[in-house]
Amino acid sequence: MRAATDGRTREQRSLFGEILDWMLAPLLLLWPMSVMLTWLVAQGIANNPFDRELGERVRLLARQVTIARDAADTAPHIAFSLPPGAAELLHADEADTLTYQVLGLRGELLAGDRALPVPTDEDRAPPGELLYRDEKNVGGEHVRVAYVWVAVPGSPGDALALVQLAETLGKRSRLATEIIKGVILPQLVILPLAVLLVWLALARGIAPLNDLQQRIRRRDSNDLSPIDERQAPEEVSPLVRAINDLLARLDRSIAVQKRFLANAAHQLKTPLAGLRTQAELAQREIDAGHHDPLALKKSLQQIARSSQSAAHMVNQLLAMARAEDKEYEAERQPVNLSRLATEAVRAFVPRALEHRIDLGFEGPADDARAWVFGHALLLRELIRNLVDNALLYTPAGGAVTVRVVDDPFGQVVVLQVEDSGPGIVAAERDKVFQPFYRSLGSQVDGSGLGLAIVREIALQHGSEVTLEDAAPRTPRPADDAGVPGNGPGARFSLRLPAAPAPSGMDSGDAG
Numbered sequence: 001m002r003a004a005t006d007g008r009t010r011e012q013r014s015l016f017g018e019i020l021d022w023m024l025a026p027l028l029l030l031w032p033m034s035v036m037l038t039w040l041v042a043q044g045i046a047n048n049p050f051d052r053e054l055g056e057r058v059r060l061l062a063r064q065v066t067i068a069r070d071a072a073d074t075a076p077h078i079a080f081s082l083p084p085g086a087a088e089l090l091h092a093d094e095a096d097t098l099t100y101q102v103l104g105l106r107g108e109l110l111a112g113d114r115a116l117p118v119p120t121d122e123d124r125a126p127p128g129e130l131l132y133r134d135e136k137n138v139g140g141e142h143v144r145v146a147y148v149w150v151a152v153p154g155s156p157g158d159a160l161a162l163v164q165l166a167e168t169l170g171k172r173s174r175l176a177t178e179i180i181k182g183v184i185l186p187q188l189v190i191l192p193l194a195v196l197l198v199w200l201a202l203a204r205g206i207a208p209l210n211d212l213q214q215r216i217r218r219r220d221s222n223d224l225s226p227i228d229e230r231q232a233p234e235e236v237s238p239l240v241r242a243i244n245d246l247l248a249r250l251d252r253s254i255a256v257q258k259r260f261l262a263n264a265a266h267q268l269k270t271p272l273a274g275l276r277t278q279a280e281l282a283q284r285e286i287d288a289g290h291h292d293p294l295a296l297k298k299s300l301q302q303i304a305r306s307s308q309s310a311a312h313m314v315n316q317l318l319a320m321a322r323a324e325d326k327e328y329e330a331e332r333q334p335v336n337l338s339r340l341a342t343e344a345v346r347a348f349v350p351r352a353l354e355h356r357i358d359l360g361f362e363g364p365a366d367d368a369r370a371w372v373f374g375h376a377l378l379l380r381e382l383i384r385n386l387v388d389n390a391l392l393y394t395p396a397g398g399a400v401t402v403r404v405v406d407d408p409f410g411q412v413v414v415l416q417v418e419d420s421g422p423g424i425v426a427a428e429r430d431k432v433f434q435p436f437y438r439s440l441g442s443q444v445d446g447s448g449l450g451l452a453i454v455r456e457i458a459l460q461h462g463s464e465v466t467l468e469d470a471a472p473r474t475p476r477p478a479d480d481a482g483v484p485g486n487g488p489g490a491r492f493s494l495r496l497p498a499a500p501a502p503s504g505m506d507s508g509d510a511g
Contacts, residue, residue, distance in 0.1 A: 059130070066078075097139075105159035115139065116166055145167075148163055209233075212232055337372050337496065345387065355394075372496040382453070389454075401418045421489055451465075467491070
């Protein structure tokens with residue numbers, strides 16, 4: 001399921017839409033919460049004045065509770081009488097209905113409505129303390145009840161009288177509704193206006209990005225100059241700097257490619273011109289009626305050599321392109337360096353025998369200590385170019401040795417290719433790794449790309465090729481001047497990070 005999800009083409013997201021969503025979504029979520037909080041606050045505001053009025057009326061009723069004595073009976077008892085003025089207060093409001101209840105010391109009804117519920121013992125309070133509660137079903141309506149416990153002087157024990165006054169919620173609901181309307185209606189007008197202002201502000205804030213896009217779009221395809229960061233917002237400056245860095249790297253890459261292609265075209269002219277010249281020469285010989293087999297054979301040999309040189313040049317150019325491809329850096333894996341070196345030596349044995357050169361290989365006794373982290377194809381190309389270069393510059397009777405040396409500490413594996421040729425003087429050792437460079441005075445027919453490829457591959461593997469004399473340089477005797485022979489030779493060395501041999505893999509496998 002995850003693979004299917006990852007394989008899907010993701011929808012392109014809009015930065016404008018995403019920011020707008022993150023700004024408006026909280027606003028739209030907070031608005032209902034604001035309405036709810038406003039309703040609760042409105043209920044509290046609406047209750048306060050009416051509760052005070054209801055409480056005053058309860059206190060007025062509580063003052064009417066007295067101790068009375070009958071003429072015939074000297075025992076005191078609780079009495080309640082409602083004056084005419086107080087009775088009018090209970091019916092002065094047309095919007096709501098007032099219901100009262102007065103209970104004696106033993107809970108007997110002295111006056112009012114018996115249906116009004118009595119507060120529980122948990123709601124009992126000290127005498128004279130005014131309390132409020134809500135009752136949901138009194139005569140089929142919700143009511144607000146104010147009540148007070150009354151201590152009557154001269155009454156026996158701690159018995160208390162109870163006075164309650166209940167009022168329906170009509171006025172309170174209307175006042176709360178008016179408050180809600182007064183708060184919410186302006187919000188209904190302000191909310192769309194706020195959304196519009198957010199939209200306009202966001203559009204204005206993103207306008208510099210559109211300007212930057214237009215400036216980049218209007219550029220010529222060959223214009224890789226950096227973008228002016230001062231014309232971009234501060235938040236976009238890191239992106240502009242990254243684009244400028246990319247443009248600079250792209251400019252350098254294109255410059256290198258142009259220079260490389262120009263050099264390659266120049267180098268290919270020679271073998272291609274030789275092919276054409278020899279072909280035209282052979283054609284003229286045939287047209288003139290000359291059928292000298294030796295002359296035709298010589299022309300064909302020249303054509304073969306020129307085509308071989310051109311093919312070698314093309315192969316070297318392809319190898320150089322592979323060496324410069326940075327994608328190979330992510331494909332490193334354990335590689336058996338001894339196996340790669342052995343294969344390269346075997347491939348060059350016929351050529352070494354043809355030129356009477358002793359080509360050999362020296363490797364560690366334990367092949368498991370020759371594993372390195374790298375890319376097998378590139379490392380194989382590196383070894384082949386080093387061996388090819390050594391064979392080119394080693395005279396007949398000389399020797400070329402490919403050597404793999406393991407590190408006793410297991411940190412690196414050293415690759416060496418050593419020859420007994422004329423060597424390379426110190427002044428030219430950095431130049432020989434440049435593309436198309438050939439040593440002065442050299443009569444060797446090569447592309448000049450081999451060592452440049454070696455350096456690029458070494459850099460991709462985090463290493464560096466070192467060049468030194470294979471033997472101490474000694475002055476040539478005067479009577480040997482002009483006589484070919486072995487020189488100090490050259491030794492190319494490369495240190496690669498060692499890798500443990502993969503478990504379950506034959507030590508001869510190259511990976």
